[in-house]
Amino acid sequence: MANNFSEYVGLDAEADHVHEFAVDLIPGLLQTEGYASALAQAWVPRADDSVTRDRANLRTERQKGLLGDDPVSVTAVINEAALRQLVGGAEVMQEKHGHLVEMSTLPNVEIQVLPFAAGATPAMGSPFIILSFAEPEDPDIAFSEHLTGCVYVEDPAAVESYSLNFGALQDTALSPAASTEFIESIAGELRAR
Numbered sequence: 474m475a476n477n478f479s480e481y482v483g484l485d486a487e488a489d490h491v492h493e494f495a496v497d498l499i500p501g502l503l504q505t506e507g508y509a510s511a512l513a514q515a516w517v518p519r520a521d522d523s524v525t526r527d528r529a530n531l532r533t534e535r536q537k538g539l540l541g542d543d544p545v546s547v548t549a550v551i552n553e554a555a556l557r558q559l560v561g562g563a564e565v566m567q568e569k570h571g572h573l574v575e576m577s578t579l580p581n582v583e584i585q586v587l588p589f590a591a592g593a594t595p596a597m598g599s600p601f602i603i604l605s606f607a608e609p610e611d612p613d614i615a616f617s618e619h620l621t622g623c624v625y626v627e628d629p630a631a632v633e634s635y636s637l638n639f640g641a642l643q644d645t646a647l648s649p650a651a652s653t654e655f656i657e658s659i660a661g662e663l664r665a666r
Contacts, residue, residue: 484614485535489607490546492639496600497558499569500549502536503576503584508569511561539579546581550642551652553588556659563663570660577653585646586655595641603635 485491493500499508509532513525520528538545551573559566577584587594602616615626615635626632647655 484604484616486538487606487611488545488604490548490605492603492605492636493547493549494596494600494602494639494642495549495551495555496598497552497554498600499551499555499573500547501532502539502545502547503549503573503582504532505565505568505572506533507561507565511565515560539576539582544579544581546583548583548585548643550585550587550639550646553586553655556586556656563666566663567660570656570663573656574653574660577649577656583649584652584656585643585649586652587642587646588655591645594645596638601635601639603632603639 491500491502493502498512501509504512506529509529510525513520513528539547556570556573560569573584576582600617604614604616606613612627612629613632613636615632617624617626626635646652
């Protein structure tokens, strides 16, 4: 977890809309406990159990923002690699896929899959998040996490580049309905193994 990730959590909690391009991980707001736990166990150096538990509790609190009277909106473009990467074993994978399908039924959650067949795509290999806020005086912020930290982008011209790339990714990705079918087909492939 990034050493300045707590700042992101504060911004995330205030955001009205989260746009996320995920390359090899399921977006945090859409992760299951089993998936997140398997990810935490893979990190080097491995975090102790209390840190892993704290991260799980934080994620659970953040995910509560998807439900309720004034839920945050999430638009996620998820690369096929994140869906196929075997994290935590077959049971965790089945749970992950089922959870994504369930989340996609929420009116404030839109999930699109960027299939391998799309070939070269905008922002390839560069996962990022754009946080948008309800108040017009609060400009959008782009965020990108790397191994030892994270980067916040607040310059309006740079954030616009992220927004243009996100729009292009949405245009390239499968529609939300086709994405749900795609996720279900991957889950079916796993069950058949």
